[in-house]
Amino acid sequence: MRSYIIERVVCDGYVRERVELSAVSGLSFTAYVLIPDGYEQTTIPAVLAVHGHGYGSREIVGLNFDGTVDENPPGIHQHFALQLVKRGLLVIAPDIVGFGERLLEADLTEDGLAPSSCYKMSTQLLMLGKTLTGLRVMETRLVLDYLASRPEVDAERLGIMGFSGGGLISYITAALDERLKAVVLTGFTSTFKESIIAVDHCICNHIPDILLYAELPEWIGLIAPRALFLESGEHDPIFPKQGFLQSVEDIRKIYEAENAANQLSSDLFPGVHEISGRYSYDWLAETMI
Numbered sequence: 001m002r003s004y005i006i007e008r009v010v011c012d013g014y015v016r017e018r019v020e021l022s023a024v025s026g027l028s029f030t031a032y033v034l035i036p037d038g039y040e041q042t043t044i045p046a047v048l049a050v051h052g053h054g055y056g057s058r059e060i061v062g063l064n065f066d067g068t069v070d071e072n073p074p075g076i077h078q079h080f081a082l083q084l085v086k087r088g089l090l091v092i093a094p095d096i097v098g099f100g101e102r103l104l105e106a107d108l109t110e111d112g113l114a115p116s117s118c119y120k121m122s123t124q125l126l127m128l129g130k131t132l133t134g135l136r137v138m139e140t141r142l143v144l145d146y147l148a149s150r151p152e153v154d155a156e157r158l159g160i161m162g163f164s165g166g167g168l169i170s171y172i173t174a175a176l177d178e179r180l181k182a183v184v185l186t187g188f189t190s191t192f193k194e195s196i197i198a199v200d201h202c203i204c205n206h207i208p209d210i211l212l213y214a215e216l217p218e219w220i221g222l223i224a225p226r227a228l229f230l231e232s233g234e235h236d237p238i239f240p241k242q243g244f245l246q247s248v249e250d251i252r253k254i255y256e257a258e259n260a261a262n263q264l265s266s267d268l269f270p271g272v273h274e275i276s277g278r279y280s281y282d283w284l285a286e287t288m289i
Contacts, residue, residue: 003146006030013037014085016061021094021146024139029102031094031143032061034085035152045157045288046090046147048173048180049081050140052164052187053116053202056100057081057093060163065100076187076274077163083277084161087285090152094143096136096169097121098204118204132204133168140173148179155179159288163187163275165204175222182287183223184280186231187239187273191250192216194243201238217250224251225260227287231280233271244268 007018015035022028036044051057055065060081064070070079081093095102097117104117122132148155159182162170167188174180190196192215196205210219220228230251232244248266255264265283269276 002028019146021143027097029095029097029139030057031092032057032081033150034061034081034091034093036085036088036090039088039090039152043154044088044090044152045159046092046150046153047084047159047161047284047288048140048144048147048170049084049091049093050160050162050166050170051077051093051096051099052162052166053118054099056095056102058100060093076272078275078277080161080163080275080277080281083281084284087281089159089285089288090150092143092147094140096166097139098132098136116202116204118202122203122206126208131207133172133207136169136204137172137176140169141177144173144177144179157181157288159183159284161186161280161284164273165202168205171220171223174226175219178226180226182227182229182284184229184231184284185220186275186277186280187233187236189220189230189232189247189251190216190239190243191247194246195239199238199240215250217247218254220247221251221254224255225258225263227263228255228265229280229283230264230266231276232268233274233276234268235271236273238273241268 002022005017005019009016017033020030051060060077062070062079062082081091084091098121107117158179160170160180161184164187167185174183255261267279
């Protein structure tokens with residue numbers, strides 16, 4: 001993967017780099033890398049932070065869409081990449097295709113805050129026998145290659161945390177790539193029956209034929225026996241409570257069959273479709289470090 005640093009900013013407790021990456025010929029994108037202070041010459045664990053629907057990686061690293069520092073209370077993403085770097089983890093937050101600066105030109109508005117290019121990209125890729133999720137997962141795995149190659153990173157201690165649509169990308173990436181030793185899925189875990197089928201969702205959540213093989217908990221269960229934390233809001237309207245609880249129960253059975261029940265944790269917190277992090281941030285740091 002081609003890469004180069006285009007920005008380096010010293011922040012309070014960490015350094016923020018912005019790097020440009022290219023995984024596909026003719027298609028480049030940026031990612032933020034947050035490097036905690038104090039690691040000195042040793043290598044440290046690293047986490048890939050995957051944002052959901054919104055304005056891209058800046059939304060999770062504490063910046064506004066225009067790159068200025070966001071001094072307002074954080075939104076549903078809770079600036080979660082900052083929460084992880086503050087716990088001593090190196091974090092990479094790539095821009096996911098179809099959001100923020102990676103909107104299609106046809107979807108750009110004057111303020112740059114069009115919701116997404118998911119519909120146009122999904123439907124056009126389907127006509128080619130491909131999916132938007134497939135493109136996003138492919139790029140995420142190549143970001144993981146880049147992350148593992150950085151000199152500060154211990155390539156044996158890699159994790160991933162994804163919120164909402166970022167949870168979709170994260171679970172598939174983790175199922176395919178065993179380099180990921182710890183996984184946090186937040187605002188995503190459910191059953192297809194209770195969420196994707198029952199609730200109006202972005203088209204990017206729909207993958208042809210997936211239900212012919214398994215329900216969502218079984219797909220997430222492919223991560224077993226590696227460490228997995230599942231988090232959801234009790235009043236999340238698009239990933240409802242009952243679907244989350246059923247999914248946790250089904251995934252727990254898979255982990256028990258793998259003799260890895262102690263590797264699975266979950267939290268149903270009093271909230272809506274948002275990140276909590278009340279247990280998951282520390283769990284991830286403790287699991288990785």
